[in-house]
Structure formats: C-alpha cells, structure tokens
Amino acid sequence: MRKDGTCLLIFSLFLFSLSSPGGVSAEPIDAQNTDLWDIVEDAYVYCYPLVVVDATQKKFTNTEVPNPTQAPINQLAHSNFVFTAENRLVVSPNVDDIYSSAFLDLNNTAFVFVKPPTYRFCSAQFLDAYTNTIDVVGSGSKTDNPEDEVICLITGKDYEGDVPDGMKHIVIPTDMAWIIIRTVVNGPSDIPNVTAIQQKMMLVPLDVYLNNEIYVPEKGTYNEKYNFNPAEYVFNMSAEEFFTTANALMIKNPPSPDDTEILEKMKQINVGPGLIFDAAILGPDGPERWNSMVGQIESDLISKTKEYMNALDGWKFYGEPIGEWGTVYAYRGLIAIKGLGANPTYVAIYPEADSDSDGQILTGAHTYRLHIDKDMLPPVKNDGFWSFTIYGSDNFLIPNEIDRYCINDRSNVTFNEDGSLDILLQADKPAEEMMNNWLPVGTADFHIYLRIYGPDLEKIKSTWTPPKIVRVMNDENISDDNSTEIRESVVEV
Known part of the structure; x- marks a missing residue:
C-alpha cells in the first residue's frame, strides 16, 4: 500500500439499533474463526475512505488563516501555482488545473457556495465523507451551462429550512463534506486570470448570504500533531486506533441505507456507528497480521477490481462507477488509497x-x-x-x-x-x-x-x-x- 478520492426514518431506526447506549453489538466472532480476518479486511476496506478523508480534513484545516494549500474549516483555500518538477507534494500532479478546496462541517450550519460565470473549464465537485460524488456544478455538470454563475445551497440531510429561489440545493448525507474546484490554467502566465476567478468564488453561511452581511470568518487553529501526511498517518494506525476512529466518525457521518449487509457483517467484530472495538478479538498475533494485511491491501484490491479498468487500444483508465461508488467498496477503497477525490467519468477520464x-x-x-x-x-x-x-x-x-x-x-x-x-x-x-x-x-x-x-x-x-x-x-x-x-x-x- 502506498503511504504517500431518502428513507431517513427507516434508516434512523436501523442506525439506532447499531449505536444504542453502551455500543452493544452482536456476539463477536471468535478469534480462531477462519472468517475473522476476511471480516477484518472487508471492514478495513469499507472504513478506509472515511478515515483517510477525516485525516485529510485534519491536515487541510490545520491553519489559522487560509493559504494556497490549507484553510480553516468552512473556508476556501485557493492554490496559486502550477506544478513543476521541483514540486513533489503529490504524485502524478495535474499541471492543467489550479485547485480551490474547502472542508465543511454541516452539523448545524447551511452554506452558500457561488461558482462565478467563467469562459473556461471550471468544475466544482461536492463529496461526502465516504468519497461519494454527490454533485458537480459548472463544467462537467449534467445540467449546468458551464459559463453561467451557479449558486448552491449546501446542507446536511436533516435541513428543514427553505431553499431560496435561484439556488441549487446540494444535500450531503454526512456532516463532513468536501468541495474540490478545478479551474483550467494555460501555464504560469495565466495564473492571474485564474486568481481573478477564484476571488469571485464565495463560501459563506446561508444567513450571512441572505442578509448581505460582510463576512469575517473565524480564525482557525494550528496543532502540531496534525502536521502529518494523511495517508501515512492512517497507514500506521493500529487496528484499535483505526476502528475506534471509524466507529466514532460513523455516528455523525452515517453509512448509506444501502450498506445494511456490510454493516451487519462488521458488527460481528464491533465495527459500526458507536460500537466499541476491542483489538483483543484479533488474538495474540493480531498486530503482526494487521500490519501484513494493511501492507498488501492495495495489491489485493487491484486484483479484485480489474473489471473496472477499461482497456482502450493499449491505453487504460479507471471507469464507472468511479466517484459514484454505490456498494462497490473494494473499488472505492482502492481509489481512496491511490488518490482521493476522483471525478466521475462524465467529468473526466485519465x-x-x-x-x-x-x-x-x-x-x-x-x-x-x-x-x-x-x-x-x-x-x-x-x-x-x-x-x-x-x-x-x-x-x-x-x-x-x-x-x-x-x-x-x-x-x-x-x-x-x-x-x-x-x-x-x-x-x-x-x-x-x-x-x-x-x-x-x-x-x-x-x-x-x-x-x-x-x-x-x-x-x-x-x-x-x-x-x-x-x-x-x-x-x-x-x-x-x-x-x-x-x-x-x-x-x-
């Protein structure tokens, strides 16, 4: 693995059964059961996107004020450079786009995002905590005229307010949300033109937008412990650290109603919203086997997802359902390992x-x-x-x-x-x-x-x-x- 992307009432009742007081679960599977590590691996693959997105958010928001690669929660960061061979921040860097990005906490606040009118490729992708693409606005959208201004109301699933006229309502099913904006750039000399577009983008709370108030975002915080590489940080987690983190995250970032089958399976090892994972279930050789599993998980997932690699006369690319995963957890996990924030194929292929x-x-x-x-x-x-x-x-x-x-x-x-x-x-x-x-x-x-x-x-x-x-x-x-x-x-x- 490289260390270096409705039915609310029924689902609420189901979620309550998994996360009732005390983290009660089904009778855990015995450590000697041959199926144990199959379940552990499935649980790891299911939870990995959630855990690595959380780590990415911690790293990204670990700053007092916005800079080209970071911004406090609920604020935009605007990149202002084109990658060169001297920049080794990320692998396979994109030299055609300049990025803007933000992480949102939708627990109690609705936000308005404005994608300004542009006469070049400018695409805003909205993802949930599991790396599902919830919507795309601007270029690459299935509905928008790419040149038009698009005003988006971004809310959590429990939002009960009105949707103002002229706004596109984007409902994110998890409290943690991620916006990735890609604006095409024609080399370093074109950066000022992209910067002008970025300066017209807006991300503010709904009430601020409606009242036409001057918005002064809160100052963020910096914590030395979050100054890490997110993928390496997650890679080095113990089983207890990983699943304890996942269990806590799933409370405010609930799994999809379509995930019932995998949730029932993971419950056998106390993995699920609000459950309490005990690494003792893995037996005395648990840490060693855990490290071995994590170390080979990428190669295992590549083998399991070959059907999604599209051949194109000697070229190859990852095809559907990339970015819109459904229950294809192995594919979702692989792309989260190889690179977060993958676009659906209707936006881009590579x-x-x-x-x-x-x-x-x-x-x-x-x-x-x-x-x-x-x-x-x-x-x-x-x-x-x-x-x-x-x-x-x-x-x-x-x-x-x-x-x-x-x-x-x-x-x-x-x-x-x-x-x-x-x-x-x-x-x-x-x-x-x-x-x-x-x-x-x-x-x-x-x-x-x-x-x-x-x-x-x-x-x-x-x-x-x-x-x-x-x-x-x-x-x-x-x-x-x-x-x-x-x-x-x-x-x-």
Whole structure:
C-alpha cells in the first residue's frame, strides 16, 4: 500500500439499533474463526475512505488563516501555482488545473457556495465523507451551462429550512463534506486570470448570504500533531486506533441505507456507528497480521477490481462507477488509497500508457512519435479540454531544460499537412522547427497520462481512435528527417 478520492426514518431506526447506549453489538466472532480476518479486511476496506478523508480534513484545516494549500474549516483555500518538477507534494500532479478546496462541517450550519460565470473549464465537485460524488456544478455538470454563475445551497440531510429561489440545493448525507474546484490554467502566465476567478468564488453561511452581511470568518487553529501526511498517518494506525476512529466518525457521518449487509457483517467484530472495538478479538498475533494485511491491501484490491479498468487500444483508465461508488467498496477503497477525490467519468477520464505500439515499456533510452490521426483529437464537450503529461516511474514530473511537462489543446503545436498531429517523446532536444511538438521524457522509464476533461464518452466508446505511440527505427531523432522510417509492426494503442 502506498503511504504517500431518502428513507431517513427507516434508516434512523436501523442506525439506532447499531449505536444504542453502551455500543452493544452482536456476539463477536471468535478469534480462531477462519472468517475473522476476511471480516477484518472487508471492514478495513469499507472504513478506509472515511478515515483517510477525516485525516485529510485534519491536515487541510490545520491553519489559522487560509493559504494556497490549507484553510480553516468552512473556508476556501485557493492554490496559486502550477506544478513543476521541483514540486513533489503529490504524485502524478495535474499541471492543467489550479485547485480551490474547502472542508465543511454541516452539523448545524447551511452554506452558500457561488461558482462565478467563467469562459473556461471550471468544475466544482461536492463529496461526502465516504468519497461519494454527490454533485458537480459548472463544467462537467449534467445540467449546468458551464459559463453561467451557479449558486448552491449546501446542507446536511436533516435541513428543514427553505431553499431560496435561484439556488441549487446540494444535500450531503454526512456532516463532513468536501468541495474540490478545478479551474483550467494555460501555464504560469495565466495564473492571474485564474486568481481573478477564484476571488469571485464565495463560501459563506446561508444567513450571512441572505442578509448581505460582510463576512469575517473565524480564525482557525494550528496543532502540531496534525502536521502529518494523511495517508501515512492512517497507514500506521493500529487496528484499535483505526476502528475506534471509524466507529466514532460513523455516528455523525452515517453509512448509506444501502450498506445494511456490510454493516451487519462488521458488527460481528464491533465495527459500526458507536460500537466499541476491542483489538483483543484479533488474538495474540493480531498486530503482526494487521500490519501484513494493511501492507498488501492495495495489491489485493487491484486484483479484485480489474473489471473496472477499461482497456482502450493499449491505453487504460479507471471507469464507472468511479466517484459514484454505490456498494462497490473494494473499488472505492482502492481509489481512496491511490488518490482521493476522483471525478466521475462524465467529468473526466485519465487514460494511461506505459508501453509503445509493440508492447515494450516506454523509456527515455528510445525516441517515440505519438501520432493522432486527422479528426481524432481527444473528443470533449462544451469547454472540456485534453492534455498529455509525462511522469517518471516515481510518478513525479520529469525535469527538463524547457520546463515543459505537458502538451494540451492550448499548446502552440504544428499540425502535419494532412491534419494529423505528431508529438515527439524523446530525451534530446529536436530541431528548432519541431520544438513546439516536443514533450521531454528524460532518460529513464516513463509513462504518459492523457487527461480528458468534459469527455464525449459516446464518441470515445464508439468512433474515436486513440493515439499511437510508435518507437522510431534506430532511435533517430524524428525531427531531423521527416521521412524517417517507422517500424513496420505498428499496432494502434
């Protein structure tokens, strides 16, 4: 695992039966029962998104005032930079978007969020404590005109007030909520334009908005103990720490009514809303087995979720129901481990390629041509966009002499006479006339992500032909001679 995304009355009665005074549960399963560790693993996978989102919130809100990566609870943080190879804060960083984000506590307060009118991709994603995407507004939305202002009323499930005219009501079923806003940026020189959009965003309590009051947010707090890497923090939890945290979180962040079956199963080991977990149930070798289970959980989940990995002529991407999980807990758990806050496919997909048209691993020791046929640019809707980004085997951006990490639909590339496009994937600088089409790859192994925001999924699944990545014969620099021969065994990828 990497240490480094209705029926209220009936459900309330069900929840009360699980969290009645004293944390009473069903008779716990015996430590010698062979099914015990199957239940423990299922419980871990179910609870992991909740626990890691809570840890992420603690880290994110651990500040007195907003800064580019943190903000106090119920306040927006606005990033103001584009990732480069020098930034190693997160793996596989996105160099096309600038992020804004906020964590909300919806226990007693309703909030208004305003997404201003924009003429570029700007998408606001609303998630619950289990990483379910509850709604998306702006770009990528199923209903909004991406250019329009959108005013959202964000409430918890028990909100009984009115919804003011002109507001979109977003009901989050958990007290803990997370907003992730992605605004496309065209390189560092474009940051001031994104900043202007960010300054027009608004997040205030409902009463402040309705009364048109000047809002002065409360000062946050800083605690040294929350200055941690959230994933590493959760990874290093003992069984008792992990499940005690999960049990407490599930009280204010209740499981879905659809989770009845897994909740009944977890109750056998005292995992559930308000229950009291006792690590003694795991037996004398419990800590050792726990560490072993946690250490291999990512590889186990990859094996269990292969059906959700979509193949696309040599490229691959995580498909539905990503971001809208339902009861697919293994898939939800895997993506929470690999990267929180995943978009549903109607907002974005991220095809990846790590091999060429012959199935050989991509390496900077060779040179390649990424070829896109005429009329076969990645298909997007409305204000969607596409981008090719190179990463090393460590999943970080690769240093290069021109500080170029992606080529996208905003790049000043040169198309071929027949309308097709060639992107040069190579370590060495090409001839001057091909510089705009050069995507540096370093000298070691690499892989490439094709980010498609606002994808036209119908075309992608039917008529679109993905790009080919073809190794150039004898590893010649393909810009030196336009007639350079390409190996005959070309396979579309």
